[in-house]
Amino acid sequence: MEDKLRPLYLSYFMGAGAGCNITADKPFRVKYGAKLRAAYKKTYEGKQLYWLRTELLAVAGNRCPSCGGARPVTLDHHLAQTPFPEFAIFPLNLVAMCGPCNQHKSASTGKTIATAFIHPYIDQIPTVSFFAPTVTRANGSYTVSFTFTPAAIPDAMLAGRMERQLKRVDFNKALLPEVGELLNELALRIEREIVQPNGGVIDQPLIEAYLHANADRIEEQHRVGFWQAIMSRALANEAGFCSGGYRDLLARSPT
Numbered sequence: 001m002e003d004k005l006r007p008l009y010l011s012y013f014m015g016a017g018a019g020c021n022i023t024a025d026k027p028f029r030v031k032y033g034a035k036l037r038a039a040y041k042k043t044y045e046g047k048q049l050y051w052l053r054t055e056l057l058a059v060a061g062n063r064c065p066s067c068g069g070a071r072p073v074t075l076d077h078h079l080a081q082t083p084f085p086e087f088a089i090f091p092l093n094l095v096a097m098c099g100p101c102n103q104h105k106s107a108s109t110g111k112t113i114a115t116a117f118i119h120p121y122i123d124q125i126p127t128v129s130f131f132a133p134t135v136t137r138a139n140g141s142y143t144v145s146f147t148f149t150p151a152a153i154p155d156a157m158l159a160g161r162m163e164r165q166l167k168r169v170d171f172n173k174a175l176l177p178e179v180g181e182l183l184n185e186l187a188l189r190i191e192r193e194i195v196q197p198n199g200g201v202i203d204q205p206l207i208e209a210y211l212h213a214n215a216d217r218i219e220e221q222h223r224v225g226f227w228q229a230i231m232s233r234a235l236a237n238e239a240g241f242c243s244g245g246y247r248d249l250l251a252r253s254p255t
């Protein structure tokens with residue numbers, strides 16, 4: 001069955017490389033659809049095929065491929081089960097995702113190429129930086145938000161899909177807890193690794209260099225343009241933060 005499904009599935013991704021502007025494979029759907037949908041239920045915890053779920057979640061690691069945040073604990077049917085039951089349990093069609101992203105991507109998403117979510121196994125995202133950061137200092141604390149910059153992506157169709165998806169999953173909201181956590185962590189590390197060893201003196205250029213080096217390390221570990229790296233560089237360019245403003249965050253951190 002897999003030999004038949006694989007070329008069928010990959011054919012969906014020809015052309016614009018996005019897929020989804022297809023009609024369901026009727027003979028397959030009628031013959032096997034119900035059985036395949038029933039088989040998907042066997043990937044739930046405690047069932048026979050639970051191993052498939054755990055393996056697919058392990059592939060994603062600790063990053064939701066949709067919003068860039070953490071905790072991808074669900075599986076999403078990239079091509080939804082209702083029009084495409086033939087892919088109900090096809091591994092290429094099962095994508096790890098965080099709970100909120102999965103909820104935001106309704107079954108109607110992807111009826112055309114233009115509205116298809118990014119397929120993390122198949123779509124090629126160029127390794128460029130496509131977020132512009134905004135650092136805000138208000139009420140004695142910092143926050144960082146991101147704006148998607150479509151012009152950074154050469155493929156206009158891909159850029160449009162990414163823009164639509166990021167808006168749909170409200171990625172700034174999804175990242176908010178992690179942004180806060182990283183801000184606290186960076187402030188603590190600046191204080192302990194840079195300022196305290198320097199006799200408690202805040203050396204602004206030293207802190208800027210530290211944050212730039214941190215961004216380089218993150219990009220080496222994840223990818224060029226990963227939001228954590230962009231955030232670290234944005235803070236490095238924020239004179240107020242590097243000249244002592246980071247200490248706003250220390251009061252909130254357990255020391």
Ligand SMILES: [Zn+2]
Pocket residue numbers: 064065066067068069097098099100101102169174
């Ligand atoms: Zn997500």
